[in-house]
Amino acid sequence: MTEKIGIVGAGIVGLAVARELAAARGAEVTVLEKEERVGVHQTGHNSGVVHAGIYYQPGSLKARLCREGVALLKEYCAAHGLPYDExxxxxxxxxxxxxxxxxxxxxxxxxxxxxxxxxxxxxxxxxxxxxxxxxxxxxxxxxxVCDFPAVARRLAQDVAELGGSVRLSHPVRAIRERAGRVEVLAGRRGFAFDRLVVCAGLGTDAVARMAGAPGEVxxxxxxxxxxxxxxxxxxxxxxxxxxxxxxxxxxxxxxxxxxxxxxxxxxxxxxxxxxxxxxxxxxxxxxxxxxxxxxxxxxxxxxxxxxxxxxxxxxxxxxxxxxxxxxxxxxxxxxxxxxxxxxxxxxxxRDGRLVDDFVADVQGRVVLVRNAPSPAATSSLAIARHIAGIVPALVR
The missing domain is CATH 3.30.9.10 (D-Amino Acid Oxidase, subunit A, domain 2)
Incomplete structure (x- = not known):
């Protein structure tokens, strides 16, 4: 049975996760995005810098995934004719x-x-x-430097070519787990998934509340x-x-x-x-x-x-x-x-600490990316591999 996995958010991280799950796991992926196009928010509002990994604490997820992500992103841009300039x-x-x-x-x-x-x-x-x-x-x-919105558009194309779908103008309105599934109301449609991955950026808290997992950040x-x-x-x-x-x-x-x-x-x-x-x-x-x-x-x-x-x-x-x-x-x-x-x-x-590293956790059948600030765009393809590794496989 093919896994059905939903992804909330069509920024560069969400699209990279969808592509990875479809390509590596053979999952049937559906990306739910409230905007009319992909990459509208943090993906489309940054300086376009591909960070090399100078700043991050050695051994942290940021350090590891940034270095992995740079290599993957450079290769991806070259393969698809996307601008990338050192x-x-x-x-x-x-x-x-x-x-x-x-x-x-x-x-x-x-x-x-x-x-x-x-x-x-x-x-x-x-x-x-x-x-x-x-x-x-x-x-x-x-x-x-590169063009992150262009990368996001190419990732969305990859998702479609792998048999997935990117549903624009589909804001998530409700989430519940029932009978071993995750039911999602997005726009005016209902969806049922085996797993749900939340890559909602600025909308993370709202979606986490719907999933019953507000968390400690x-x-x-x-x-x-x-x-x-x-x-x-x-x-x-x-x-x-x-x-x-x-x-x-x-x-x-x-x-x-x-x-x-x-x-x-x-x-x-x-x-x-x-x-x-x-x-x-x-x-x-x-x-x-x-x-x-x-x-x-x-x-x-x-x-x-x-x-x-x-x-x-x-x-x-x-x-x-x-x-x-x-x-x-x-x-x-x-x-x-x-x-x-x-x-x-x-x-x-809660104690006022600015969370420095990338953070993702699993709550039932929902994986929540809690913190993915810079260098998340640089690291997006590596973050996708990391998230794919923590999304529980479908139990048959």
Whole structure:
């Protein structure tokens, strides 16, 4: 008997999981997506960076699946003629005080097996990025950029070719387990599956509640705002220029990213949002649920100074510009224009801890991906293999 497996969410992770289950297990897969097209949310609202694995704790799922995912994604893009460009990344220490953390970052990257890592002095970093400044840098020559929405569309095509289906405009409204099946009401239709995998990103909490498995973490959304360089300013950046990250946070700080097609983004910041899909403003429609989670207020009490700084950078363009000029001092306010932003789905524990690693668990016949922030897009094909390995096989 062929397994019937449902997947909630047609972002890059959900589609990769569907493709893996269909290809490796021969399952009949159905992807349920509330939007009218695939890859609408985090997949379609990011800078397109294929992370090499520099930042992540050695031995963590992020470290392992990022390194595996890079290789799989590069191969997949080549096989399907999708753009993939190893533009390289500099992580720049702008002060001497940042040098120990930069050195630790290089050691972590090597421990994770990131190839080609080099430690550079002030002159060496300018050979890579002539308009950048700093006292030292770590260079990752194989860090790349790609078009994640294009990858998602290709994955959806793969699912169809493997006999599965992607049901757009099918928001999940109810879930229940009964008689050894998972019954799902999506849109106006009912579905019955042997297993259900939830890859719902910003909608994770809502779907988990329907499944009767709210869990001990909740999604707290963070708005990420971008500017884009215009005119000749684009030529000031060859690849990717990043700051030394604050080890207390899973966010990487405002950076400069040359994208596929030649555009250069500046950002993102990380501002607490009170709506899960706060792309066009700072709406409050989900404030009750977000602030009602005890972890949100505990997180805010711990990190309020950082929150004020990030909010100030959101409201005052000059603060954003100063952050970029710290690394590329030739930039001016006139060089930066607003660009579309995104919203990051970040899991926060009850005690206020920002959950750093990927998290997935099994509740009965439902597998829930609880936390899949960056580098989830980079890692998507490897995450899919990992999830396929924890989806219980159908007992015959």
């Amino acid at each position: 533009v390289g990344k500099l992580v720049v220490a702008s002060t001497r005080a940042e040098r120990p953390q930069l050195r630790a970052l290089a050691e972590r990257a090597r421990a994770n097996g990131v190839p080609g890592i080099a430690e550079l002095d002030a002159l060496g970093l300018r050979e890579i990025e002539p308009h950048a400044v700093g006292v030292a840098a770590v260079h990752s020559p194989h860090t790349a 909740r999604i707290v959304p963070f708005k990420g705002e971008f500017y884009a360089l215009q005119g000749a300013a684009k030529d000031l950046v060859r690849g990717l220029i990043y700051p030394v990250p604050d080890p207390r946070y899973p966010f990487l700080g405002v950076h400069l990213t040359r994208q596929i097609g030649g555009e250069v983004l500046v950002g993102p910041n990380a501002v607490l949002a009170l709506a899960y899909e706060a792309y066009d403003g700072r709406g409050f429609r989900d404030a009750g649920r977000i602030l009602g989670w005890p972890g949100t207020l505990r997180m805010a009490r711990t990190h309020w100074r950082t929150g004020i700084r990030e909010t100030y950078g959101s409201l005052v363009k000059g603060a954003f510009v100063r952050g970029a000029r710290r690394y590329v001092p030739e930039l001016t306010a006139a060089d930066l224009v607003r660009a579309p932003g995104g919203v990051r789905a970040q899991a926060v524990a």
